[in-house]
Amino acid sequence: MSDISKAFADGKAFIAFLTGGDPTLAASERYLVAMAEAGADLLEIGIPFSDPIAEGPVIQAANIRALSAGANVDGIFELARRVHAKIDTPLVFLTYLNPVFHYGYERFCERCRECGVSGLIIPDLPYEEQGELKPIAAKHGIDIITLIAPTSEGREAQIAKDATGFVYAVSSLGVTGVRSEITTDLARMVGDIKKQTDTPVAVGFGVHSPEQAAEIGAFADGVIVGSKIVSIIAEQGEDAEVPLREYVASMKNALS
Amino acid sequence: MSSEVTQNPETQAAGRYGEFGGQYIPETLMNEIIALETAYERFKDDPEFQTELDMLLREYAGRPSRLYYAAKMTDDLGGPRIWLKREDLNHTGSHKINNVLGQCLLAKRMGKTRVIAETGAGQHGVACATAAALLDLECEIFMGKEDTERQALNVYRMELLGAKVNPVTSGTMTLKDAVNEAMREWASRVSDTLYVLGSVMGPHPFPMIVRDFQSVIAKEIRSQLEAKAGKLPDAVVACVGGGSTAMGTFYDFIDEPSVRLIGCEAAGRGIDTDQHAATITKGEPGVFHGMKSLFLQDSDGQIAPVYSISAGLDYPGIGPEHAELHATGRAEYVPVTDEEAVQAFEYLARTEGIICAIESAHAVAHVRKIAQEFDADQDLVICLSGRGDKDVAAIARYRGKDVHE
Known part of the structure; x- marks a missing residue:
C-alpha cells in the first residue's frame, strides 16, 4: 500500500492541484505547503507541458506561465522534494506522457521515489497503454492513477479492478475547467466503480464549490480541484497564500 | 537520447508499427476510438x-488521377523517365479528398451528424467541408489563427461550403x-461527432x-505505369508533413524491394537552424x-515550435x-529547404506548365537533386499532392x- 492511502484514511479526501512553477517554483512550494496545512489531504503537482490536450483554458494558461518562467522537469522534481521535506501529505504528479517518456521511464520513476512523489496521473496514457510504464512504476513504489470517464461504459470494471492509488472519476466530458453544473449521474458512476474495487474513488473535472464537494462527498471518497485553485493563483500571483488557505479550508470543511 | 523503449506485448494496445503507433489518448475518447475501429473493420x-x-471517387472527385509523363522535365534532368501523379487535378485540388x-x-x-477536423494550409479543411456539404454533415474546422491569416481565401472557401x-x-x-483543439472539442462532444483526421x-x-x-x-500508379511502361516504378517520391501523401504513394510498393520510397520533409530555413519541420532528420x-x-x-520533452514556408x-x-519505415530503412527521408522548394515550384511551372502546391514542390526539388542517380530506362514517379493556387501570393x-x- 502506497502513501496515497493515507490521504483517504481519515474521512473524505480533498485533493488540491496546481501547476508546478506557476508563477514560480518558489511560490508553488509556499502554496503547496499552505494548502496542506489548510486541510488538503493529497497534493497534485502538474508538470507543465507545451500541449496539454486534456486541459481547458485556465490550466492551459498556467502551463504557459510556468514554462515561460523557466519551469522544467528537474525543477518540478526539486519542488516536490522540498515540499516533501516540510510536510508528510502525499504528493502525486499530473503529467502528459511525453516528458516522462523522454526522461526515461526508469529514471523518472526513480526520481519520483527520491523526491517523495507517490503516484502519477497521466491523461494521455489510457488503460490499454499502461503496460509499458506500470511495472516500472510499481518497482519503485509509484502508483499509476487511472481515469474513468462518463464515456467509459463497459470498461469501468476492468479499469477499476486494476486500479492503484485511487481511481480518478472524470465528472464530465471535455476538458478541465470550472463547471456550474455537472450533468453526469455521478452517484451511479462512482457506485458502479466501487462495486469493482476497494481502491478509493475521487471525482474531478469541473468541481469547485463547497456545495459540490458536500454533494459528491456523500458517495465518493474525495474530490479533486484544479482549475479553481489555478484561477486563484492566476489572479493573485505571488500573493495567493491567504485566499488559497481560505478556499481549501472551506472545501475541506464541506467534506467533513 | 535518454528515452527507453519498454514494450510489453501482452498489454499493448492495437495499431503498432514496430515500436511506434498505439492509442495514447484520454480515457474519454477510448470507447469512441474503439467504435471507429469496429465500424471501419x-x-x-x-x-x-x-x-x-468508388462512385464518389470516380464521378465526384475525378479519379483516377492522371499519371502524366513529364517529357520536358525528363529531358532537362537527363536521368530517369519522370512521371507526375496528378493529385492536384482532383476535386478540391489535392489528395485530401x-x-x-x-x-x-x-x-x-x-450514425454521426457532425464532423470536425483540423487543418494547416486549409486543403484538408476545404476537402472536409466539401464532403460534409455533399453528405449533409454539420462541419466545424479548427485552424491555427496564424494559418487563417496566411490562408484567408481557404477560410472563406470553407465558409462558402457551410x-x-x-x-x-x-x-x-x-x-x-x-x-x-480538435481533440479537446471531440472529447467534449463525442456522441454525434466524428473527428476526421487529415493525415496518417x-x-x-x-x-x-x-x-x-x-x-x-499507389494502386493507380502501379496499374497506370504497368499500362504505360510495363513495369514497376524504380522510385516514388512524395512530400512528408504528417505523411498522408507519402503513405498513399508508398503503400502498394512497400513489399516491392526494387522500388525506392523517398519522403521529402520540410527543412524550412535549414536543418541547422531552429526554423524547420524536419521530423525524421x-x-x-x-x-x-x-x-x-x-x-x-x-531536452525536456516539450514539443518544439516548427517552421516551414x-x-x-x-x-x-x-x-x-513512417517512423517505422525509417527505422527499418525501407524508406528514405530527406530534408528540403524553403529556397529549394520555391525554386522547384518555379521550375515546374516553367518546364511543365504546372503550378503545384508548395508541399509537392519539396518532392520536385529533391528529384532535381537525385535524377543523375538513375538511368534513362528507369521510371520515377513524383506525387503532386496538390495544386499551387493557394501558394501563389506567398511565393x-x-x-x-x-x-x-
Whole structure:
C-alpha cells in the first residue's frame, strides 16, 4: 500500500492541484505547503507541458506561465522534494506522457521515489497503454492513477479492478475547467466503480464549490480541484497564500 | 537520447508499427476510438460501402488521377523517365479528398451528424467541408489563427461550403494547436461527432484508415505505369508533413524491394537552424497526439515550435508508420529547404506548365537533386499532392513582390 492511502484514511479526501512553477517554483512550494496545512489531504503537482490536450483554458494558461518562467522537469522534481521535506501529505504528479517518456521511464520513476512523489496521473496514457510504464512504476513504489470517464461504459470494471492509488472519476466530458453544473449521474458512476474495487474513488473535472464537494462527498471518497485553485493563483500571483488557505479550508470543511 | 523503449506485448494496445503507433489518448475518447475501429473493420470490405465510395471517387472527385509523363522535365534532368501523379487535378485540388470522402461516408454509417477536423494550409479543411456539404454533415474546422491569416481565401472557401471555421489562438497558433483543439472539442462532444483526421497520424485506427483511403494513389500508379511502361516504378517520391501523401504513394510498393520510397520533409530555413519541420532528420522518439512516433522536441520533452514556408508540412511529428519505415530503412527521408522548394515550384511551372502546391514542390526539388542517380530506362514517379493556387501570393511575397489576393 502506497502513501496515497493515507490521504483517504481519515474521512473524505480533498485533493488540491496546481501547476508546478506557476508563477514560480518558489511560490508553488509556499502554496503547496499552505494548502496542506489548510486541510488538503493529497497534493497534485502538474508538470507543465507545451500541449496539454486534456486541459481547458485556465490550466492551459498556467502551463504557459510556468514554462515561460523557466519551469522544467528537474525543477518540478526539486519542488516536490522540498515540499516533501516540510510536510508528510502525499504528493502525486499530473503529467502528459511525453516528458516522462523522454526522461526515461526508469529514471523518472526513480526520481519520483527520491523526491517523495507517490503516484502519477497521466491523461494521455489510457488503460490499454499502461503496460509499458506500470511495472516500472510499481518497482519503485509509484502508483499509476487511472481515469474513468462518463464515456467509459463497459470498461469501468476492468479499469477499476486494476486500479492503484485511487481511481480518478472524470465528472464530465471535455476538458478541465470550472463547471456550474455537472450533468453526469455521478452517484451511479462512482457506485458502479466501487462495486469493482476497494481502491478509493475521487471525482474531478469541473468541481469547485463547497456545495459540490458536500454533494459528491456523500458517495465518493474525495474530490479533486484544479482549475479553481489555478484561477486563484492566476489572479493573485505571488500573493495567493491567504485566499488559497481560505478556499481549501472551506472545501475541506464541506467534506467533513 | 535518454528515452527507453519498454514494450510489453501482452498489454499493448492495437495499431503498432514496430515500436511506434498505439492509442495514447484520454480515457474519454477510448470507447469512441474503439467504435471507429469496429465500424471501419465492418465497412471497409462491405460491398455497398465500397461501391458508394468508388462512385464518389470516380464521378465526384475525378479519379483516377492522371499519371502524366513529364517529357520536358525528363529531358532537362537527363536521368530517369519522370512521371507526375496528378493529385492536384482532383476535386478540391489535392489528395485530401480521397480520405475525407471515405471518413465522411464512415461517419454517416456510424450514425454521426457532425464532423470536425483540423487543418494547416486549409486543403484538408476545404476537402472536409466539401464532403460534409455533399453528405449533409454539420462541419466545424479548427485552424491555427496564424494559418487563417496566411490562408484567408481557404477560410472563406470553407465558409462558402457551410462549415464553421474556429481560429485557434492557443500555443503556436498553427497546425499542431489545431489538432489539440480538435481533440479537446471531440472529447467534449463525442456522441454525434466524428473527428476526421487529415493525415496518417493520431491514435490508432486513424493512421491505418487514412493510409488505406490514400493508398488509392499507389494502386493507380502501379496499374497506370504497368499500362504505360510495363513495369514497376524504380522510385516514388512524395512530400512528408504528417505523411498522408507519402503513405498513399508508398503503400502498394512497400513489399516491392526494387522500388525506392523517398519522403521529402520540410527543412524550412535549414536543418541547422531552429526554423524547420524536419521530423525524421532531427526528431526523437516521443508520445504526442495519440501516437508514439518521432517528434521535434526539446531536452525536456516539450514539443518544439516548427517552421516551414509550407503550412501543410508545418507539423512537429510524423505518422507512426513512417517512423517505422525509417527505422527499418525501407524508406528514405530527406530534408528540403524553403529556397529549394520555391525554386522547384518555379521550375515546374516553367518546364511543365504546372503550378503545384508548395508541399509537392519539396518532392520536385529533391528529384532535381537525385535524377543523375538513375538511368534513362528507369521510371520515377513524383506525387503532386496538390495544386499551387493557394501558394501563389506567398511565393510572390517570398520573392519580394507584394501581391494581394
